[in-house]
Amino acid sequence: xxxxxxxxxxxxxxxxxxxxxxxxxxxxxxxxxxxxxxxxxxxxxxxxxxxxxxxxxxxxxxxxxxxxxxxxxxxxxxxxxxxxxxxxxxxxxxxxxxxxxxxxxxxxxxxxxxxxxxxxxxxxxxxxxxxxxxxxxxxxxxxxxxxxxxxxxxxxxxxxxxxxxxxxxxxxxxxxxxxxxxxxxxxxxxxxxxxxxxxxxxxxxxxxxxxxxxxxxxxxxxxxxxxxxxxxxxxxxxxxxxxxxxxxxxxxxxxxxxxxxxxxxxxxxxxxxxxxxxxxxxxxxxxxxxxxxxxxxxxxxxxxxxxxxxxxxxxxxxxxxxxxxxxxxxxxxxxxxxxxxxxxxxxxxxxxxxxxxxxxxxxxxxxxxxxxxxxxxxxxxxxxxxxxxxxxxxxxxxxxxxxxxxxxxxxxxxxxxxxxxxxxxxxxxxxxxxxxxxxxxxxxxxxxxxxxxxxxxxxxxxxxxxxxxxxxxx
Numbered sequence: 001x002x003x004x005x006x007x008x009x010x011x012x013x014x015x016x017x018x019x020x021x022x023x024x025x026x027x028x029x030x031x032x033x034x035x036x037x038x039x040x041x042x043x044x045x046x047x048x049x050x051x052x053x054x055x056x057x058x059x060x061x062x063x064x065x066x067x068x069x070x071x072x073x074x075x076x077x078x079x080x081x082x083x084x085x086x087x088x089x090x091x092x093x094x095x096x097x098x099x100x101x102x103x104x105x106x107x108x109x110x111x112x113x114x115x116x117x118x119x120x121x122x123x124x125x126x127x128x129x130x131x132x133x134x135x136x137x138x139x140x141x142x143x144x145x146x147x148x149x150x151x152x153x154x155x156x157x158x159x160x161x162x163x164x165x166x167x168x169x170x171x172x173x174x175x176x177x178x179x180x181x182x183x184x185x186x187x188x189x190x191x192x193x194x195x196x197x198x199x200x201x202x203x204x205x206x207x208x209x210x211x212x213x214x215x216x217x218x219x220x221x222x223x224x225x226x227x228x229x230x231x232x233x234x235x236x237x238x239x240x241x242x243x244x245x246x247x248x249x250x251x252x253x254x255x256x257x258x259x260x261x262x263x264x265x266x267x268x269x270x271x272x273x274x275x276x277x278x279x280x281x282x283x284x285x286x287x288x289x290x291x292x293x294x295x296x297x298x299x300x301x302x303x304x305x306x307x308x309x310x311x312x313x314x315x316x317x318x319x320x321x322x323x324x325x326x327x328x329x330x331x332x333x334x335x336x337x338x339x340x341x342x343x344x345x346x347x348x349x350x351x352x353x354x355x356x357x358x359x360x361x362x363x364x365x366x367x368x369x370x371x372x373x374x375x376x377x378x379x380x381x382x383x384x385x386x387x388x389x390x391x392x393x394x395x396x397x398x399x400x401x402x403x404x405x406x407x408x409x410x411x412x413x414x415x416x417x418x419x420x421x422x423x424x425x426x427x428x429x430x431x432x433x434x435x436x437x438x439x440x441x442x443x444x445x446x447x448x449x450x451x452x453x454x455x456x457x458x459x460x461x462x463x464x465x466x467x468x469x470x471x472x473x474x
Contacts (some may be wrong), residue, residue, distance in 0.1 A: 016141075016142065016145045017187075017191050018129075018130060018133060018134070018142070018191060018192055018193075019130055019134075019142040019143070019145040019146040020145055020146075020148070021184065021187040021188055021191055021192060022085075022126040022127075022129060022130055022146055022188070022192065023145065023146040023147060023148060024180070024183075024184055024187070025085075025089055025122065025126060025180075025181075025184040025188065026122060026123060026126055026146075027180065028092060028096075028122075028177045028180050028181065028184075029092075029119050029122065029123065031160070031176075031177075031180075032096070032115075032173070032174070032177060033058075035160055035164070035173050035176075036057070036058065036173060039164065039165045039170050039173050042165040042170050043057075043170045046170060047102075047103075047104065047105055047108070049105050054105065056105070056109055057105075057108050057109055057112045058112075059220065059223060060109050060112050060113050060116065061112045061113070061115055061116040061119070062116065062216075062219055062220075062223070062407075062411075063113075063116065063216040063219065063220060064112070064113040064114075064115070064116025064117050064120070065116040065117070065119050065120040065407065066120075066212060066215040066216040066219050066404075066407060067117075067120075067212035067213065067215075067216050068116070068117045068120035068121065068212065069120045069124065069212070069215070069400060069403055069404050069407065070207070070208050070211040070212050070215075070260050070261060070400060070404065071208050071212075071260070072084075072120055072121050072123075072124045072125055072399075072400050072403070073124065073125075073128070073396035073397050073399060073400035073401075074203065074260060074396070074400075075121065075125070076124075076125045076128050076396050077396045080194065081125055081128045081129045081132060081396070082129055082188070082192055082193070082194050083194075084121055084125045085121075085122065085125045085126050085129055085188065085192075086185060086188055086189065087121070088118045088119075088121035088122040088125060088126075089118075089122065089181050089184055089185055089188070090181070090185070091114065091117070091118035091121075092115060092118035092119060092122060092177065092181065093177055093178055093181035093182075094114075095111050095112075095114035095115040095118055096111075096115060096174040096175070096177035096178065096181075097174065097175070097178060098110075098111035098114065099111040099112060099115065099174040100171040100172070100173075100174035100175045101171070123403055124399040124400050124402075124403040125399075126146075127143075127146070127399050127403075128395060128396050128399045129192060130142055130143070130146055131387055131395045131399065132392070132395060133192075133193050136388075136466050136467050137466065137467070139384060139387065139467050140325070140326050140329055140380065140384035140467050141326040143380065143383045143384055144322045144323070144325050144326060144380050145322070147322065147379070147380075147383070148319060148322050160176075164176075202258050203260075204256070204258050204259055204260040206252055207249060207252060207253060207256075207259050207260035207261065208260050210245050210246070210248050210249035210252060211245075211246065211249050211260060211261055211404075213245050214241075214242045214243075214244075214245030214246040214248075214249060215242070215246075215404060215407070215408060216242075217238045217239075217241045217242030217245065218238070218239065218242035218243070218246075218408060218411070219407065219408060219411040220238055221235050221238035221239045221242060221415070222408075222411040222412050222414065222415030222416075223411055223414065223415065224238075224415075225415030225416075225418055225419050249261075250263075261397065261400070261401055261404075262394060262397040262398075262401065263401075265390070265394065265397065265398055265401055268389050268390065269389070269458070269459060269460075269463070270334075270385050270386065270388040270389050270459065270463050270464050271386050271387075271388075271389065271390060271398060271402075272455065273338075273385065273455040273456055273458070273459055273463075274382045274383070274385045274386035274402070275386060275401070275402050275405045275406075276405075276455060277451075277452040277454070277455025277456055278378075278382040278386075278452060278455075279405060279406075279409040280409075280448050280449055280450075280451040280452045281342070281345060281375075281378055281382075281449045281452055282406055282409045282410060282413070283409045283410070283412050283413035283416065283445075283448055284345075284346075284349055284413060284445040284446065284448050284449045285375060285410070285413065286409065286410035286411065286412070286413025286414050287413040287414055287416060287417035287441075287445045288349060288352075288413075288445065290414050290417050290418075291352070291417050291421075291438060291441055291442060291445070292307075292310075292352065293307060294421070294433055294438055295352070295355060295435070295438045295439070296310060298432075298433045298438075299433050299434055299435045299437070299438050299439075300355070300356075300357060300435065301357075310361070310364055310365065310368065313365050313368045313369050313372065314368040314369065314371060314372035314375075315372060316369065316372065317368070317369040317370065317371070317372030317373035317376065318372040318373065318375065318376035318379075319376075320373060320376075321372075321373045321374070321376035321377050321380070322376060322380065324377075325376070325377050325380040325381070326380075328377065329380070329381060329384070333461065333462065333463070333464075333465060334381055334384070334385045334388075334459070334463050334464040334465075334467075335456060335459045335460070335461055335463050336461075337377065337381050338378070338381050338382070338385075338452075338456040338459075339453060339456050339457060341374055341377055341378050341381070342378070342449060342450065342452050342453055342456065343450075344370075344374045345371070345374050345375050345378050345449055346446045346447065346449040346450050347446065348367065348370055348371030348374060348375070348446075349371070349442055349445050349446035349449065350442055350443050350446035350447075351367045351371070351442075352367065352371075352439070352442040353439040353440060353441075353442040353443050353446075354439070355367075355435075355439065356435050356439070357435070384464065384467045385463065385464040385467065386398065386402055387467070388463065388464035388466060388467045389464075413445070416445070416448075417441055417445065420441045420444055421433070421437060421438065421441060424437045424438075424440060424441065425437050
């Protein structure tokens with residue numbers, strides 16, 4: 001197979017069409033996730049079920065995505081990345097239509113499982129298409145553009161969800177994916193270059209089962225940590241099952257050249273720093289929206305619109321940074337940006353602990369804007385550096401392993417925040433959330449991001465320079 005640099009110039013996204021098109025398709029996932037959360041009460045009423053039971057529709061999506069993630073890289077290698085990406089868009093659209101037509105909770109859950117399976121393919125395979133059709137020197141900029149449409153989902157999702165539930169039927173939450181999918185398919189088939197399949201090893205079905213089910217058990221456990229939804233013993237059992245299955249996979253993969261996950265990728269310094277080191281920042285990032293929603297709406301008494309407008313500022317800062325990140329990385333390099341920016345990001349999380357009823361909204365807006373801006377720079381740096389030293393033939397496995405790790409650490413972040421809130425309430429003898437309960441948790445998740453420094457400081461000064469054109473620029 002050709003290396004990414006062997007593609008002719010016209011296939012390289014000089015005008016950013018390819019990453020923008022792929023990102024627009026991925027926007028279906030982020031949009032659906034944020035819209036659905038706001039609409040759960042209305043959906044529960046329409047389906048005549050308890051809202052707590054309806055949360056199963058979100059959980060089963062995540063579990064299906066976790067189970068199918070390990071096979072995404074293999075499928076892209078076997079059938080071609082663009083072909084799998086197109087099939088995932090079609091399946092996601094059909095599953096969305098099934099969700100909108102569901103007349104009962106079981107039907108909705110079944111459709112959400114299909115949606116999760118398609119989403120597991122769409123994310124890592126879409127990124128793989130970009131990795132294989134973009135010269136390394138342009139990849140940081142391309143990845144920045146890729147994530148811009150996806151960032152619009154959390155920005156417009158809460159507002160769109162509220163409008164749909166208020167002025168239309170909840171089923172349109174899923175039907176809005178259909179025109180996005182149709183336009184996305186046309187653009188992908190017209191502008192995204194074909195990526196040929198390559199020789200693949202025999203399918204490691206035991207490895208698929210062990211990793212998929214192990215990851216699903218861990219994510220489900222972290223999602224229910226500290227929430228009093230499942231009995232503590234059952235949550236502990238999920239952790240034991242997940243760890244046990246992943247331990248069994250490690251034994252199974254030892255000396256197995258056809259193992260579904262290539263854990264030897266963690267020996268590559270830039271990949272390890274991005275996925276493992278960056279995981280601590282992603283963990284805090286997973287907890288932050290959850291904590292801000294509780295702080296603004298429960299502890300500070302804001303309504304959903306007020307809280308949504310404030311959190312919108314953070315996403316706006318992230319969007320602005322997407323255009324500024326590539327030149328910053330070319331000027332200073334990955335290592336220096338990651339080290340310095342870690343302090344800024346960690347302090348931006350910690351600053352939220354100072355929010356209270358007397359804090360002017362202008363101050364809150366300023367902190368969230370700065371935080372969103374620099375967190376976006378950190379994400380862009382981590383996403384670009386991950387593939388700096390990965391051989392073209394291992395790109396699919398790197399994309400899959402990175403996606404699995406990101407999904408796991410985000411769930412860990414939410415579970416950590418929920419547990420810390422529970423402990424904080426018990427320590428104060430309270431039964432309701434207050435500013436005094438929520439605010440200190442921001443200090444903890446801010447401190448968690450500093451653990452990443454142990455990985456970044458070990459990187460050589462020129463780590464990943466080929467990815468942002470810095471070496472070429474001198």
